[in-house]
Amino acid sequence: MSPRRKSRIVAADPDWLSLPLDKLTLTRKEGFAAFAETPEPPRPPELSVAELKSLDPPELERHNLARRRFLANLRPIKTAQAEAVFADLEEILDAAVDQPTWEAKSMAAIDAFPGLGKTTLGLAFAKHVHNTLIGAHGRFTEAGHERWPVIRVGMTGDTRVKDFNWALLEFFAHAGRNSGTANMFLTRAMNCALACESRVLLVDDLQFLRFRTTWGTELSNQFKTIANEFPLMILFIGHELRDKGLYDDPQLARRITPLELAPFTIDDDAGRHQWRSFLLALEQRLPLADKHPGMLADDLSDQLYARCSGHIGSVMSLMRRGCRRAIRTGDERLTADLLAGVKLDEAAEQLRKQWEALFRSGRGTSKPSGSGKR
Ligand SMILES: Nc1ncnc2c1ncn2[C@@H]1O[C@H](COP(=O)(O)OP(=O)(O)OP(=O)(O)O)[C@@H](O)[C@H]1O
Numbered sequence: 210m211s212p213r214r215k216s217r218i219v220a221a222d223p224d225w226l227s228l229p230l231d232k233l234t235l236t237r238k239e240g241f242a243a244f245a246e247t248p249e250p251p252r253p254p255e256l257s258v259a260e261l262k263s264l265d266p267p268e269l270e271r272h273n274l275a276r277r278r279f280l281a282n283l284r285p286i287k288t289a290q291a292e293a294v295f296a297d298l299e300e301i302l303d304a305a306v307d308q309p310t311w312e313a314k315s316m317a318a319i320d321a322f323p324g325l326g327k328t329t330l331g332l333a334f335a336k337h338v339h340n341t342l343i344g345a346h347g348r349f350t351e352a353g354h355e356r357w358p359v360i361r362v363g364m365t366g367d368t369r370v371k372d373f374n375w376a377l378l379e380f381f382a383h384a385g386r387n388s389g390t391a392n393m394f395l396t397r398a399m400n401c402a403l404a405c406e407s408r409v410l411l412v413d414d415l416q417f418l419r420f421r422t423t424w425g426t427e428l429s430n431q432f433k434t435i436a437n438e439f440p441l442m443i444l445f446i447g448h449e450l451r452d453k454g455l456y457d458d459p460q461l462a463r464r465i466t467p468l469e470l471a472p473f474t475i476d477d478d479a480g481r482h483q484w485r486s487f488l489l490a491l492e493q494r495l496p497l498a499d500k501h502p503g504m505l506a507d508d509l510s511d512q513l514y515a516r517c518s519g520h521i522g523s524v525m526s527l528m529r530r531g532c533r534r535a536i537r538t539g540d541e542r543l544t545a546d547l548l549a550g551v552k553l554d555e556a557a558e559q560l561r562k563q564w565e566a567l568f569r570s571g572r573g574t575s576k577p578s579g580s581g582k583r
């Protein structure tokens with residue numbers, strides 16, 4: 210980035226840059242609260258091409274900056290897959306909160322390929338729990354402690370029991386997180402969870418845990434202790450959790466409800482309808498002056514599917530990059546030509562040719578029957 214460009218961003222965006230790091234990271238409760246409670250960034254005004262042309266350069270720059278920020282923070286789209294898993298999570302949590310304290314609490318695991326929106330969905334659920342419980346019961350518990358309905362821990366390459374317990378304390382910024390044994394850390398964390406009436410523990414990137422090692426087994430055992438002793442539901446998120454051994458332990462296999470998040474599929478009309486509904490919702494969000502209804506769902510459906518093989522992460526990257534390009538070039542709309550020049554992730558590129566060949570041959574389509582242009 211050139212110094213000139215950087216200084217313009219600094220000048221235009223001082224609030225973001227002055228936020229303390231705590232508020233930007235989800236490893237601390239303050240960061241999580243900022244994530245859960247900060248209002249969505251306002252949608253930039255929808256300008257026509259003529260209106261865009263009438264802006265003077267500083268106005269245009271401000272408008273483009275607002276559009277870039279909006280694109281970077283697009284709210285999650287309610288896909289059919291995500292809504293189904295969300296409903297399952299609500300049901301599991303509802304049942305768990307009313308269980309007697311001495312009964313082992315429920316656990317759930319979202320296990321799906323990278324880039325399918327697991328973290329997005331887990332965080333959307335966590336945000337919902339945070340805001341619902343604080344809205345219903347207030348920011349403080351009856352005993353006068355801060356209410357923290359959700360605790361979030363992200364796993365890293367070599368998280369062991371003590372690291373995990375440290376991360377629990379770190380979330381609460383607990384003064385006792387720098388000295389003590391793993392068990393002492395766990396007891397302190399449990400006291401925090403009890404005092405703050407926590408109801409969900411979200412453990413993201415669980416695939417990093419090597420279950421079939423000594424410390425993997427130790428941490429798995431500790432998950433059982435947490436389920437037994439803590440008053441909360443554990444939500445694991447990761448990929449290949451089954452193959453990596455999450456369910457090797459019979460007790461965990463009995464207690465964890467596995468949930469899947471599937472890519473969009475176009476094998477049947479039901480799947481193709483879901484893909485189309487997603488594209489229709491997505492195209493409405495795009496802040497481009499010359500877009501039109503059907504720009505994605507009618508004109509680019511096959512191409513987008515071929516580019517991302519139904520993976521939401523890849524299609525969202527394509528949208529963010531494509532829109533930025535369309536703003537920069539002045540095209541102000543997405544076309545096959547423009548998107549063809551946008552680079553994407555390796556996994557998506559690997560599968561692209563197969564899908565393109567299928568659509569070209571006429572043996573497959575991503576559009577449901579009766580959806581207009583084909
Ligand atoms: N429902 C959604 N609506 C809009 N964008 C989404 C949605 N789900 C996921 N995305 C976007 O897709 C990208 C990948 O999502 P996310 O990080 O949640 O995937 P993941 O399954 O957790 O991947 P990984 O296994 O790599 O951690 C993100 O940029 C996210 O913003």
Ligand SMILES: [Mg+2]
Nearest residue numbers: 327328329414
């Ligand atoms: Mg993730």
